[in-house]
Amino acid sequence: MTTPVPYEVVRWESETADTATVALRPAGAALPSFRPGQFAMLYAFGVGEIPVSVSGISRADQGLVHTIRAVGAVSGALYGLRPGTSVGVRGPFGTDWDLPAARGHDLLIVAGGIGLAPLRPVVVDALAEPDRYGRVNVLVGSRTPDELLYRAEIGHWSTATAAHVAVTVDRPDDRWTGEVGVVTALLHRARFRPHGTVAFVCGPEPMIRATARDLVHRGVPAQRIRVSLERNMRCATGHCGHCQLGPLLVCRDGPVLGWDRAEPLLATREL
C-alpha cells in the first residue's frame, strides 16, 4: 500500500444536513492529476480511509474537491474536517468517465443522490467546451428537495448555459414546485439522438439499473452508457480483494465502466 500524502482542507461548504463539499490543497508535493470519475482514498487521522470520487478538480492549484456524506465512522470524521486541518490522500485510482471520447456526441448525464458528485466535473468540463459536444443534458434525481446537492450550481447550469437541466425529487415538500418522481421520468424530455449519445450514469444501483435499461430500450448502445459503481475498498491498489464484482476489481477495472460489462454482473444477485 502506498502512503497517503497530506492535503490541507481549504474550504468547507455544507450541501445538505449530512453532506459537505470540501476543497483540498496539497500541503507539500501533489499527487498526479486526477481525471473526472477517478477516486481518491481519503484518510481521516486515526479513524480510517474510504474511497471518494473527485467532485471537482482545481487544475490551477492542484487542488481536489470531494463531496462527503457522513454515513459511517470515516465519512463522519471527514465530514467534520474544517479549513486548516489535514487529511491524507492517495490516488488517483480507477477508470475515469473519459469525456474526451464523447466528442461529437450528445451527452446525457444522469445522477441520483450523491451520485451527482462524481458527475459534477464531467458537467463542468462539458460546459466549458460546449462546441465539442452535441446537446448536453443534465438530469438530477434527489430523494427530497433538502438532499439536493450543488443547488446554486445547478441553477447556473440551467439558466446560464445551453444545457438541458432537469431536477426531480421522490418526496416533495411544501415549497417544491418542480418535477416529482424517479429520474428516469426525466428522460422523455431530454434532447438526445440515441445512436449519437454517450450517457454518464451514477447513483444507487437500482437507479443505475433502471436508467441504463431505459436508455438501452431507447436505443443508446450499451457500451456508450457509462456507469460508476461502488464497492467496499480497503486498498484501491488491487490487493485487498474487497471490491470484487465477478471478474472485476472495481478499484482497477472501475469504478467507471460500460453498461455492456456491468449489466450481466449487476443482474446476478449478491455477486
Added chain:
Amino acid sequence: MTDSGRSAAVVIGKDGLAALVEVLVERGRTVIGPTARDGAIVLAELASAEQLPYGWGVELEAGHYRLRPREDGMAFAHSAGPQSWKTYLHPQRVRQWSAERGPGGEVTLRADSDPAPSYAFLGVRPCDLRAIAIQDRVLTGGTYADPAYRDRRDGAFLVVVECTDPGATCFCVSMGTGPGVGEGDDEGYDLALTEVLDDAGHRFWARAGSAEGAEVLALLPRQQGLGTVAAEATATAARESVTAAAGRMGRSMPPVSLQRLMAGSLDAKRWDDVAARCLTCGNCTMACPTCFCTTTEDVTDLTGDHAERWSTWDSCFDLDFSHLHGGPVRESARSRYRQWLTHKLGTWHDQFGSSGCVGCGRCIVWCPVGIDITEEAAALHAETWSMLESPEGGARP
C-alpha cells in the same frame, strides 16, 4: 560435473541437509521449514536440520488431520500442513504506515520501514511454489506493487522439495502444479531436492535453479562413495518416485475448463446445498496458500496524536467483507461460498491470469465440516454438464 552443479546430478545425504541449514544460517538467513509440533507439521524457524520432521507423516481426509510416525525416517514424506508460506511472505498482520499529528493539527505520514527479513524456506512443496508465484502476480504483478511483500519475496531463498508421498486430499496433478518441478533457471526456486530412500540409502537428489542456489549447493558435502553413475541412478530413482506420486493423487478436479464451469454456474442449485453445510468460518481462506485478501485496522495511542494503519488477513466469508452503506453485498452463505469458489477457480483467471488453486488440499483438510472443493466442483460440473461440455475444455487452468 560442472562447478555450478546445475545440469549434473548432485546427491547429498542427511549431513548435506544439515550443512544446508548451517550454510543458510551463516549467510544471515532466517531458515523456515517444517517441524513436528503440537500434533501437526508446522512451519517454524529452524536452527538445525535436526528439527525437520524425520520419521513423521500425516493422515489426511476432509476435516481430518493426524500426525503419524513413519518407520522409514523420511523428512519430507508429508503433504501440506495447516500453514503455508504466506505466513511469512504475506503475514497475517502488517503495519502499513504511521501518522503523527502535530500541535497545529498538521499530519505527517510515514511508510513502514522495517527492513524485510532475509528468509530461506526449506521444504517448499511444488504446489506451494506455484502458490507463491500466484501471490507474486496478485501482489506485485499489477499497476501497483505491494512494496513490503516485494521486499520479503525478493529476499527469500527457496528450497523446493518435490512430493513423493501425496496425501488423500491432494489434487495437484489435475491443477498442473505438482508433484514435481521442472529443471532450469526460470522455475522459481533456488534449490530443488528430491528425497530418495531405497536399498542404496537415504539421500537427496539436488539441483540449483539460480546462481545463488548453485553457490550454496557447491558448499554442501556430496554423499560419500557415490560416483557419477550412482548419482545418476539417484536422479533416476527420484524422478521415478515423483512420477509414481503423480499416480497416487487422492483427489482430482473435473477435467474441464474450471473457469468456464464457474462462469456458467452462478445460478446452480448446488450453492444452496453447500451453503447448508458451510459454517462461513473462513478456515479455508486462512489455510489457502493463495488467498490474499486483507482488511485494515486503524489504531491510535493514548495521546491520540500517533496513529497507525495495519492490514490483517481477511476472509470473503466474513459478512463485513462486502459491506457498503446499507449492508453487505453478499449476505447469504450461498453467495459467500460462491464468491470464494468462483473466484478461486474462475474469476482469478480474469483478474490475475491464472487459477487461484494449486491443488494442495488444505481447504478440504481444515474445513471443520469437511467441505471438499473437488467434490463441489464435480457437483457443479454434473449439474451444468450439458451446457458446458465441449471439445476444447481442458484440464489445465
